[in-house]
Amino acid sequence: MAQINESLLVNPPRRIALVHDWLTNYVGGERVLEQMIALYPQADIFSSIDVLPDDMRGFLGGRKPVTSLAQNWPFMKTHYRTYLPLLMFAIEQLDVSQYELVLSSSASIGKGILTGPDQLHIAYVHSPMRYAWDMHHQYLRDAGLSTGIKGLLARWLLHRARMWDLRTANGVDHFIANSKFIARRIRKVYRREATVIYPPVDIEQFAFSEHKEDYFLTVSRMVPYKKIPQIVEAFKELPNKRLVVIGDGTEMARVKQVAGPNVEILGYQNSTVVRDHMQRAKAFVFAAEEDFGISLVEAQACGTPVIAFGRGGALETIRGAENPNPTGLFFKDQSPQSIAEAIREFERAPDLYRPAHCRANALGFSIEIFKDRYGRFVDECWRDFKDGLLSDSGGERQDVASRRSGTSRYS
Numbered sequence: 001m002a003q004i005n006e007s008l009l010v011n012p013p014r015r016i017a018l019v020h021d022w023l024t025n026y027v028g029g030e031r032v033l034e035q036m037i038a039l040y041p042q043a044d045i046f047s048s049i050d051v052l053p054d055d056m057r058g059f060l061g062g063r064k065p066v067t068s069l070a071q072n073w074p075f076m077k078t079h080y081r082t083y084l085p086l087l088m089f090a091i092e093q094l095d096v097s098q099y100e101l102v103l104s105s106s107a108s109i110g111k112g113i114l115t116g117p118d119q120l121h122i123a124y125v126h127s128p129m130r131y132a133w134d135m136h137h138q139y140l141r142d143a144g145l146s147t148g149i150k151g152l153l154a155r156w157l158l159h160r161a162r163m164w165d166l167r168t169a170n171g172v173d174h175f176i177a178n179s180k181f182i183a184r185r186i187r188k189v190y191r192r193e194a195t196v197i198y199p200p201v202d203i204e205q206f207a208f209s210e211h212k213e214d215y216f217l218t219v220s221r222m223v224p225y226k227k228i229p230q231i232v233e234a235f236k237e238l239p240n241k242r243l244v245v246i247g248d249g250t251e252m253a254r255v256k257q258v259a260g261p262n263v264e265i266l267g268y269q270n271s272t273v274v275r276d277h278m279q280r281a282k283a284f285v286f287a288a289e290e291d292f293g294i295s296l297v298e299a300q301a302c303g304t305p306v307i308a309f310g311r312g313g314a315l316e317t318i319r320g321a322e323n324p325n326p327t328g329l330f331f332k333d334q335s336p337q338s339i340a341e342a343i344r345e346f347e348r349a350p351d352l353y354r355p356a357h358c359r360a361n362a363l364g365f366s367i368e369i370f371k372d373r374y375g376r377f378v379d380e381c382w383r384d385f386k387d388g389l390l391s392d393s394g395g396e397r398q399d400v401a402s403r404r405s406g407t408s409r410y411s
Contacts, residue, residue: 016103019102020106034059084109121172124197200365201362206279226287238343293313
């Protein structure tokens with residue numbers, strides 16, 4: 001059972017604030033926030049907006065987050081990303097000045113909360129703003145904003161977002177990255193070191209099964225960077241192989257257009273249906289470059305190997321074919337041809353990827369491991385911060401994360 005060290009309980013912060021970008025859905029970032037709430041139930045929750053539907057609010061435990069002046073802006077529920085420049089302003093207007101410890105969960109604006117020298121701010125970063133930094137050009141292409149007046153305006157707004165994002169990084173005392181891949185992004189963008197603590201995956205919700213049926217599976221939101229059409233098109237080269245596709249989104253029309261008779265498109269399905277298909281699939285196919293990729297771990301928890309694009313967080317959550325106990329294999333390009341070749345390679349030795357090895361690998365990303373590592377990290381940072389306030393009359397305190405040799409202690 002994960003526990004916070006006794007030292008934090010002996011001299012705890014008077015007040016703790018949990019800060020999240022925005023509450024619009026219950027996905028990866030919200031799962032991290034859920035466990036932060038479990039670790040610090042006395043904390044108050046802050047978010048730029050809260051438009052969660054009623055059926056997704058359970059993880060808040062009946063708590064009502066404090067929201068910003070953006071909460072009542074028109075069309076916020078469906079077009080909040082359009083308001084990004086204004087939301088950057090809005091997050092700064094949330095007043096956490098009375099909180100000694102501020103813990104943010106951020107893939108965009110959350111780390112921009114304003115704090116003072118007598119406050120400790122620890123930011124769990126899912127990624128620096130992807131669309132503003134290294135995925136800038138891909139975002140513009142996918143959104144159809146590469147040219148024209150709208151494209152020029154989008155480029156200027158993203159330029160301003162980069163300036164804001166870089167400035168607000170200076171207000172963070174310690175960075176936590178959700179993968180080594182994101183730690184490298186943080187180092188590249190902010191020139192700061194980050195401790196790696198993998199996000200929590202609810203392994204127990206995904207029952208292990210050694211029985212596999214003769215189909216491949218992909219589950220994802222159908223948005224451009226997920227590359228679902230490329231996965232579907234790969235099966236045109238594999239007419240004797242069956243693919244099941246679960247998910248919905250803006251790419252659905254294109255997915256249906258390129259699908260052959262060996263592809264079954266189920267659209268959006270509830271979690272029960274998703275888990276059932278994951279447990280029975282021969283392999284899970286994934287073509288996105290993800291920061292971490294929770295679904296990859298969920299598939300392995302079911303005993304299902306993963307065939308994934310060999311970049312990003314997948315390299316940290318999947319044991320490749322070169323490993324003594326592999327749980328999947330990688331393809332080099334996000335193209336139908338590369339995906340098809342990886343599936344052929346998998347089919348040449350499917351027994352190499354044993355369900356028990358997949359499950360064992362997934363267990364390393366459990367909720368309890370996250371809570372233990374996150375709680376211990378916050379505890380140590382807090383103790384160092386308090387010691388500095390008591391003993392240091394003005395000299396700079398050395399960053400705890402930089403004093404630890406690497407990030408292996410918590411990763």
